Amino acid sequence: MKAAVLHQLGNLPKYEEYPTPIPQNDEQLIITVKASAIKNLDKLRASGKHYASYTDLPAIVGIDGVGLLENGTRVYAQGITGMIAEKALISKNSYTVLPDKIDDLTAAALPNAVIGATMALRTRAEMKKGDVVLINGATGVTGQIAVQIAKLDGASRIVVTGRNAESLERLKALGADVIVSLKQNDESIISQLKEIHRDTPVNIVIDYLWGHPVELIINSLKGGGLHNTTSKVRLVTVGSMAGENINLSSGTLRSSAIEILGSGIGSIAEKDMQRFNTEILPDMFKLAAAGKLTIETEKASLKDIETLWNYVPAPGKRLVVCS
Secondary structure, X not given: OEEEEEOOOOOOOEEEEOOOOOOOOOOEEEEEEEEEEEOXXXXXXXXXXXXXXXXXXXXXXXXXXXXXXXXXXXXXEEEOOOOOEOEEEEEEEEEEEOXXXXXXXXXXXXXXXXXXXXXXXXXXXXXXXXXXXXEEOOOOHHHHHHHHHXXXXXXXXXXXXXXXXXXXXXXXXXOOOEEEEOOOOHXXXXXXXXXXXXXXXXXXXEEOOOHHHHHHHHHHHOOOOOOOOOOOEEEEEOOOOOOOOOOOOHHHHHOOOEEEEEOOOOOOOHHHHHXXXXXXXXXXXXXXXXXXXXXXXXXXXXXXXXXXXXXXXXXXXXXXXXX
């Protein structure tokens, strides 16, 4: 079969012949892959810069995808073997049957964004109906999904930040109430966020950027000490597109009701992941099939994987490889 094969961390995957995987026991199924999204997580793992990078090479890249079981059932699954390939192995107890009205591209692109949004909002931030939610870096694919899910889950106000002016404006149609451009100077950003927090106190921050933008947000939401306290704010970081590290003083946390958590591989309990696979993801596929949850995609071919690997799709779109 043909596949996207990684031979060395940091190198580009190659389009080449690779042995077709064979189920090793009754718990494994073979799937004919139809579509698999290229995500930042896939690229980071292949680069060797992620804590879950590949350790056994050569390996086929791609953690998940959409395909057909041998009986013709169309499913989404995470692969036991890499999914950017013509064939892959999956667990017989861990796949989701897809609704008829959802297309392969949407079904392949949606899960990674959904887990980055729902686990952060529902599991880590414990969002409640009526909460005010600030989504930092909302113009990306996962940020756009987070806006939609926060709206569906009953957020009373959704504040979004980002650098792309056109993408920020488009977020209003997805449910955003207030947009804050990160292209302003620091003083303007802090002033705007402080005003928002004063008028409608922010309960939850979902962060896809980390780095300097989070420093500005913490500065905006922090309390002022003995006679100037703030309401509780739960800040959940999901990504680090703006940098892995921040400057954070002990005094800032001691003078504030800010809680900082992470959402990602390793921070989500097994029971919550089971619920994601059995309840949340099927619901999200149904919403997408009904047109109530949207994600934009770009289609590409497996044979072009070397060129595609470093290709950057249009803002807010996910690149999906079809075999």
